[in-house]
Every structure is written in structure tokens, then in C-alpha cells.
Amino acid sequence: MTATLVAAQTQTPRRSVGLVSATATLAGQKISAAVRGGDAVFAMLSPIVFFLCFYVPLHRRFEVAGGDYAQFLMPIIFLQTGIFTAITATEVAGADARAGVRERLMSLPIPRIAPILGRMVWIVARMCLAICGGLIVGFSLGFRFHGSAGETIGFLLLVVVFGLALSLLTDAAGTVAASSLAVASLLMIPQLILIMASTGLVPAASFPGWIQPFVRNQPLSVFADALRALSTGADLDPTAVICWAVGLLVAGGIAAIAVARKQATR
Amino acid sequence: MTAVDQTWQARRTVGPLVQTVVHTATLLRSWSRDPGIVVQSVAFPAFMLLMFQLVFGKSVTALGSGESVYGNTGLVALVGALYGTIATAMTLIAERDSGLLSRMWTLPVSRWGFIAGRLTAEAVRTGLATIILFAVAATMGFRFEQGVASAFGAWIVPMIFAVGVAAPVIALATVASGIQSVQLLGGVFLFLLFFNSGFAPVSEYPGWLQPVVRNQPMSPAIDAIRGLTEGGAVAGPLVATIVWTIGLLAVFGPLAVRGYRRASQGS
Numbered sequence: 001m002t003a004t005l006v007a008a009q010t011q012t013p014r015r016s017v018g019l020v021s022a023t024a025t026l027a028g029q030k031i032s033a034a035v036r037g038g039d040a041v042f043a044m045l046s047p048i049v050f051f052l053c054f055y056v057p058l059h060r061r062f063e064v065a066g067g068d069y070a071q072f073l074m075p076i077i078f079l080q081t082g083i084f085t086a087i088t089a090t091e092v093a094g095a096d097a098r099a100g101v102r103e104r105l106m107s108l109p110i111p112r113i114a115p116i117l118g119r120m121v122w123i124v125a126r127m128c129l130a131i132c133g134g135l136i137v138g139f140s141l142g143f144r145f146h147g148s149a150g151e152t153i154g155f156l157l158l159v160v161v162f163g164l165a166l167s168l169l170t171d172a173a174g175t176v177a178a179s180s181l182a183v184a185s186l187l188m189i190p191q192l193i194l195i196m197a198s199t200g201l202v203p204a205a206s207f208p209g210w211i212q213p214f215v216r217n218q219p220l221s222v223f224a225d226a227l228r229a230l231s232t233g234a235d236l237d238p239t240a241v242i243c244w245a246v247g248l249l250v251a252g253g254i255a256a257i258a259v260a261r262k263q264a265t266r
Numbered sequence: 267m268t269a270v271d272q273t274w275q276a277r278r279t280v281g282p283l284v285q286t287v288v289h290t291a292t293l294l295r296s297w298s299r300d301p302g303i304v305v306q307s308v309a310f311p312a313f314m315l316l317m318f319q320l321v322f323g324k325s326v327t328a329l330g331s332g333e334s335v336y337g338n339t340g341l342v343a344l345v346g347a348l349y350g351t352i353a354t355a356m357t358l359i360a361e362r363d364s365g366l367l368s369r370m371w372t373l374p375v376s377r378w379g380f381i382a383g384r385l386t387a388e389a390v391r392t393g394l395a396t397i398i399l400f401a402v403a404a405t406m407g408f409r410f411e412q413g414v415a416s417a418f419g420a421w422i423v424p425m426i427f428a429v430g431v432a433a434p435v436i437a438l439a440t441v442a443s444g445i446q447s448v449q450l451l452g453g454v455f456l457f458l459l460f461f462n463s464g465f466a467p468v469s470e471y472p473g474w475l476q477p478v479v480r481n482q483p484m485s486p487a488i489d490a491i492r493g494l495t496e497g498g499a500v501a502g503p504l505v506a507t508i509v510w511t512i513g514l515l516a517v518f519g520p521l522a523v524r525g526y527r528r529a530s531q532g533s
Contacts, residue, residue, distance in 0.1 A: 038446055042453075049453060053460035060470055061325055182301045185353075189305070189313050196317035206324055 014109055019117075022110035026118025030092070031125060039088065043126045047081045047134035054201060055141060062202070070142040074134065075227035076200025079220055081130040082163035083191050087184050089123060089167040094180020102175075102263065116256055119171060120164060127163040131156060147233035155230040161245050162223055168252025172259040200224040219244050277374055282382065285375045289383025294390060297354060307350030307395045312402045315342040319406050322466075331467040332496055339403040340423075340491030341464030344484050346399065347392040347428035348455045354388065355439035355448045362440065362529040371530035380530075381523055384436060385429050392428035396421055410495055420494035423507060427487045430511030433518035440525030464488035483510040 034040045051073065059069035096102055096115075105115050135143075145152045170187070174180040195201070197211065198220040207215050215221060222240045229236035280288075297303045318338045326334035361367050370380070400408065400421070410417035439448055461471065461478070463485040471479045479485060486506035493500035 038450075045453070049456055053456060056472065056475070057460060057466035057470055058322075061329070061466075179301075182305075185302045185305045188310060192310070192313055192317055196321050202321055202325070207320060208324075211320060 016109040016111075019111045019114060022114035023117040023121065026105075026115055027121035027125075030118055030122040034122060034126070040126075040129060043081075043085070043129045044133035046084060047077050047130050048137045050080060051077050051134065051137045051141075058201070068142055070138055071144070071232065072228070073201070074138045074143045074231065075224040076195060076198065076220070077134055077138075078131065078159045078227065079162060079200065079223055080191075080195050081134065082127065082159065082166055083195070085123060085126050085130065085163045086166035086170040087187050087191070088126070089119065090170040090174035090177075090180050090184045090187065092119060092122075093171040093174035094177060094183070097175050097180070106263070112260060116171065116260070120167065123164055123167040124160055127160045130163075131159060143231070145231055147230055151230045151233060155227055158223070158227060158230070158241070158245065161249065165245065165248035165252045168249070168256050172252075172255035175259050176262075194218060194220045198224055219248075279374045279376075282376050282379045285379040286383045286386055289380060290386040290390065293354075293384065293387035297357070297387070297391060300353070300357060302356070303350060303353040303391075306353040307346045307391055308398055310349065311342045311346035311395065311399055314345060315339060315399065315402060315406070318342065318465075323406075326466065329467050329470070331469075332492065332498070333407065335403060335406050335408045336492045336496040337464040337488060339399065339408050339495075340420075340488035341459075341462060341484070343392075343396045343399050343424040343491065344427055344464075344487055345459055346395045347388075347424050348431055348458065349452065350391055350395065351388060351428065351432050351435045352448060352452050352455070354391070355435045356445055358384075358436065358439045359442065359445055359448070367526075367530040377527065378523055380526055381436070381519070385432055388428045388432040389425040393421065393425045396424045408495065411497055412494055416494040416500075419500075419504075420491045423487050423490050423494070423504070426507055426511050427483065430483065430514040433514050433522050437518045437521040437525050440522065440529040458482060458484050462488060464492075481506075483507075483514075486510065 031040075034043075054073055054077075055069060062069040062072065096119075102115065106112075145155070147155070170183075173183055177183045197207070197215050198218060199215060200220060204212050204215045204221075222244055226236060226238060226241035228234075315338055318341075319335060323334045323338075326337065331337075410420070435448070435451065438451060442448055459465070461475070462482060463480065468476050468480050468485075486503040487510075489498070489503035490500060490507055492498055493503060
């Protein structure tokens, strides 16, 4: 008894680490891991590759009917990057869960929320890298921001929020799933359906009639239409896209909290 | 005859044919239990065909180079072969890292039989996936207009293609330090997927790119499948497909064998 008391007196008292510094450390670790592993380069290259893959074969066909395909295509490229970022988040969270990183972090005197915040800082950074890559290729092929400064900021913000909200959901899925790699490869199918059957690649009118209601109203079309309006300066009722963005963020937040609570009471 | 020979059965070499069959069957069974491989080689291509038809079906057919479903079915059958090969390469890396390859290396079998078994398994996997894909495509208007023998040929073409692309992927997987470089190959395959004669007619691509689009390994295979189902030139594209496969095997086959040896010996 006395021995433990003495030991306690001589050691520095264990102090808790603040939210900001804990998050910054964990985010820095995720970012440097991504730079070393090559994911940072991947994040910047993938919008460039996808833009070229869709633009080169399709732009002539599109431009026969008038309009600029680079301007039309840019939103869905960013949204696709958001989805791929979320799929990466599944694997990152799954790798942490498998390696027991979370258990070790929970024994540290840091805020419970710091690990997921750290991962999400990397997600935001990854989205910013992707925006850089996408804008480089988009601008060189004719994409321009025609709206006001506010609308341009809104465009960029909406892209980041989309990637972040989806990543909160998939981060939770990757944490609890037995095989996050299997989840990631399964997510490729809804990704394909939502990207292709949207108003992002071709206008709704070029789809068969029976599927047009779905194409017009599914979330990716809502986001793509809003981003397109923000980049061209056209008028658009923002209610739907705000509802979807807030809804996704809330759902992601609830999923993250639910997983964290389940882990804490294990 | 010594006493040992009477109690112990002599260790005999296994013939290459038996080895290939056993190795192929083993791989196919373990792949069928891997959700990643099943999704990549069967489910994903089926959905991709559905989506390509929905989004580009009308406009490609309107461009006047035949019904779009034939080009898309050929393209997507090859996509299943490409991305399925990447998924199986992941398991090859896992087998290498867990020491399974080293244990198999001690068996009294011929060395090249491992590669032969793997390539056969890739071909059979692609063949099975193609049957399913043709069934899905049939619901969208895909028909065997050229008769039974041609239909059989159209089924064989993706398998020939699969053997060709598997050689470089296996060569890379055996020497790769991690799964990243194999995933990077997925990015390269993306260009093959979009820049070929099935995704859009060759005339839609910029002029300087058209020779590349027309001659990359997927385009002749797609043209051959189109010719064997809808109708059109067959001999030229088919020969080009076979030449591509032989060329890839000649260049990457020895590399794959050497990589396999190195991976199995753990050095």
C-alpha cells in the first residue's frame, strides 16, 4: 500500500491530452501513412483518370447536341471521388480495428472522439487533394466556375461535405465488419449503379423512360444537379440537396456514435 | 528389394496433367469461397453490363456500328477477366506470405505445372463467369445470330484473353511487396476498359489515339465476340487476340515462372 503511494508521488501525474492536440497527432499519423503508402498520390490521380476515361470517348457524342461536356462532367467526377474516398475509409477503419489500434488508443488519456476525428481530418485532406487533381484536368479541358465567389465556395464545400458524410458511414461499417475488404468490394456495386444511373454522365432524357424517375431523383443526381448549378451560376432550388447533405451528415454522426458506444461498453 | 521398399510406398513424381487438374480444382474451390473474387468476376460485370446498356445503349446504337449490347457484352466479359485476375492475384500474395507456396514447392511435381494450373483456373473462372454474363445479356437482346459453333467461339474468346492478361498479373503479384502495386494495375486496366472498340466506336476517339484504341488487347477480342454473335469480321480479330495472348505469355510467362520460384523459395 505504502509502496504504491510512494510510486504515485514520484511519478508525474497522468494528465489527459486536449482534444485538439490529440486529434492533430492522430491525423498527422494517418496523413503520413497515406503519403508513404501512396494513397495520397492515388487520391489526386483518380479524378484525373476518371475524367479522361469519360471525357475522351463521350464528349463528341455529347457536344453534337450542344453544350460543353467538361462543364457537364465535372460534378460527377468529384462525387465519384467522394464515394471512392469513403470506400478507402472502410479499409482504413477496418485495418485499425483488426490491428487492435483502437483498443490501445482507448487506454490513452485522450478524448474518446479523437481517433475518429483524426481519421476524418485525413478524409477532408484527401478530398482537397482530389479537388486539386480534378480541377487541374477540368480546367485544362474547358471547365470554368461561372458563378459568384460564394457559389464557387459552396461548390467546393458541398464536395467535401459529401465525401465526409459518406466516410463517416463507411468508417463505422469498416470498424464493425468482419472483413472490411469484402465490404469495400461489395460497395463497388451500389457505387456503380448510383454513378452510372444519374444525371452526372448523360442527361436524364437519354435513359429509357421507365428508369427516368429514379435517375432524376436519386441522391447523386440531386448532388450533381446542385454542383452543376453552382458552377454555371444557374438558379436551382437548394432544398433537396441541403436535406440530403444534412441527412447524410446526421446519419454518419449517429453511426459513428453508435459504434463508439458499442466499443466502449464491450 | 530392401525392407524399406516393402513398407513404404516409393515417392513417385506426379504427372503434369494430374497436377494441373488438381491445382486448378483447388484454386477454383478456394476462389468460390472468397466474396471479393465472386463479386469482381461475376456480380460486378453483370451490373456493369446493365448500367452500360442503360446509360450508353441508345446513343451507341444510334452511332450506327451495330447494336450496343453486343459490344458491351464482349467488353464486360473481358472486364470480368481483368478485374477477377486482380482479385485472384491478391490471394496469390496471401498464399506467398503465409508460406503456402513454399509448402507446395516441396511436392514432387513439375515447377511449371503451378503456372499451368493457375492459368487454367483463370480460364475456367472466366468461362464460368462468361456463361452467366451471356445469360444476363440475353435479357437485353443479346442473341447468338451466327449459330452454335460461333456461340462456342464467342465463349472461348474471353478465356483466351484471360490467359494472356493473367501472365503479367501473376508475374507482378509474385514479386510485389504488398497489394498496392497490384491495385495500381487496376488503375492501368481502367484505361483499357474505357479506351477500346466496345465502350465507344473507334471513330469517337481523337484521331491520333485511334490506332492505340484499335490495337490494344481488348479491342480485337471484343470485335471477335461481336463478329461471332452479331456478325461481322471474325478471322482478323480472332488472330489478333491469339497473337496478343501468345505475345503476353512469351514475355511474361518466364517472368511469372521465375517470380513463382522466388516467391516459393521465400527469398
